[in-house]
Amino acid sequence: MYQLDSKSEKLIGKMIKGRKFIKLNVGLIIGDQIILKTFNENGEIDYENNIYEIGSITKTFTASLLSKYIHENKMKLDDSLQKYISELDLDRHYPSLRHLATHTAGYKANSITTRESLELLKDTVIGYGNTSLKNPLNMDFNEMVGIIQNYHLKNKDYKWKYSNIGFSFLGYALGAASGYGYHNIMEDFIKNELELKNTFLGTINGKNLKGFNSKNEDCGNWKWENNLYAPAGAISSTTDDLLEYAKSNMHEEKPYFALCHQKHASISKNFDMGLGWMQTLFRKSNNRILWHSGGTGCFLTFMGFNKEKKIASVVLSNYKLFSVQRLGLLILENIKI
Secondary structure: OOOOOHHHHHHHHHHHOOOOOOOEEEEEEEOOEEEEEEEEOOEEEOOOOOEEEOHHHHHHHHHHHHHHHHHOOOOOOOOEHHHHOOOOOOOOOOOEHHHHHOOOOOOOOOOOOOHHHHHHHHHHHHOOOOOOOOOOOOOOHHHHHHHHHHOOOOOOOOOOOOOHHHHHHHHHHHHHHHOOOHHHHHHHHHHHHOOOOOOEEOOOOOOEOOEEOOOOOEEEOOOOOOOOOHHHHOEEEOHHHHHHHHHHHHOOOOOOHHHHHOOOEEEEOOEEEOOOOEEEEEOOOOEEEEEEEEEEOOEEEEEEEEOOOOEEEEEEEOEOOOOHHHHHHHHHHHOOO
8 A cells, every 4th residue: 555755644744734624635646546644634534535725727728618618510710809809999919719728828926906806816826824714716707808908918838927817808708609608518528528526617516625824813705796707716626536537637538638738738837728727847856737726715725746657646635835835746756656
């Protein structure tokens, strides 16, 4: 039976210390072997398949649906955003779907229109101050159009800049292309295409695990009703489901996954972008990882895999622990095949 390496065990010990309500889940795939672990404040306990807010791992689902639509000739990667939002001015340049899916469109991380929203963003997303039950990332259709029109972009690949609003616009385009809206098509995609049993958009009282802050105070869960930011971070899921999703990606069980995994933008020497997926090459071990992390109010999550070695890791925390991503990558680096 696989045992975590000593560095990972030591890091987990630091992560759980003093956190009274923590449920830290770690899931692994090593070839045909699946390992599932849950840790509370005192150490490892019996595994619990809790439902977590997975935050920006949602972006890989959005990009996967984009790839499916491209595979089915419903959309094209070089389509302009304007093609799917007729309310935009015709005499302007707008980024392509590829730009949106690789964070090279020129958009900022978030666009906030009020000082109150900015303060909430600092509290919950960036990690300063007190956490809030309210999701500060809210946007309706008119605000979305206004944000897009406020940008005067050129026809070029912009420097990589992680962007929630870029993926929000991408999700809206998917919903427009389908005629059914993002929420409906993503729910159908999760349930009927990916066949994930405990994964859904938004959060459900009594079903989702609650998040806690550094003072062990209950943060509850973010709400996403009628929110056009949903394609950037609204999905809830479990360790089991994310491992199933990782397995499907690793083996490219869906023909359109291959398009997601290709390099679509070169960012730096060891870092490229697929569609939604970040791609990091660890040169010392020649380990090429496709991965994404996620964070909402009091949750941080990680999912990554190596297609060649057929290994994957998922780390889910109901505390905002910035070492979650480090742990996920560390585990993948230290798995011996």
